[in-house]
Amino acid sequence: MTALALIAEDDHDIADILRAYLEREGLRTVHAADGRAALDLHLALKPDIVLLDVSMPRMDGWQVLSALRQASATPVIMVTALDQDIDKLQALRIGADDYVVKPFNPVEVVARVKAVLRRSGAAGGGGVLRVGPLEIDTEAHMALVRSGQHDGQDVRQLALTLTEFRLLVHMARTPARVFTRGDLVDACLPGADALDRTVDSHISKLRRKLEEAGAPGMPAGVRGVGYRLVARA
Known part of the structure; x- marks a missing residue:
């Protein structure tokens, strides 16, 4: 079974773009519109990778990333409008695997997803x-x-x-x-x-x-x- 990507993003247009490009490359996707839903879906579905926005309702991306890292080693790519070095350093310090700044090129995001999945050993759906x-x-x-x-x-x-x-x-x-x-x-x-x-x-x-x-x-x-x-x- 192909890898499953969890898209945690409250902007439905951005989520739809990411979903379309990832599915075109053969990945499966699931969408969470807020931080709490992202954690619930992660627990239920055990995705191979998470694309995580920072500014989300109920729980922000920092809280979600911290919770994920306490519970699992699932690869996480931050996809956010926060473009300051301090934000990138915080993401990496908490445990993010990569950091993409909006607006982004969706082709580049897909390439980064594939690279992280290769490093994690989950490109084919394994772990x-x-x-x-x-x-x-x-x-x-x-x-x-x-x-x-x-x-x-x-x-x-x-x-x-x-x-x-x-x-x-x-x-x-x-x-x-x-x-x-x-x-x-x-x-x-x-x-x-x-x-x-x-x-x-x-x-x-x-x-x-x-x-x-x-x-x-x-x-x-x-x-x-x-x-x-x-x-x-």
Whole structure:
């Protein structure tokens, strides 16, 4: 089944344009006209990607993005008239995957959607991320490490906490990107854990589990900055 895109946009004309161009490229779409409806549809339908406006009734895009990041790793592209650098930085800090400013070229938006879906492993409707020996099924909430040759391959499933799984998925979507502790707190840790120093503890436990399963050196620390999943692109 082809990928499903959730369009969270209160302007019906803009939503219709996005729907038409995405469906022309073979994607399925669903529309939410306010933030609360967007969260409800996300919970019910589990879309592969969300196109999210900021200025919406009931819940704005920032609130929706924050809620999504506490509950899932679904890729999100912000599509908004807010064009200041501070808005873009806030979106990326909370956990958006891309940022498109209105007025936009719908062909470019479709291209960005496809690029994000490729990175997330959901272009064909699946939710599997692969980075080196690591394989993560975001829908089944399962992570595996595959080592050795195909004929004698050793497959080990990781026993991860919810926070460890969120951290792993978030970094796996852009494995060469360096994430600050603040990035990881905002994207992966609920409010009670929202202290930068707690990230080090979670990453340390995650790294130990990956090493024991046959994937040493993941995630890699970047001195004075934070972490990335792989040492090199």
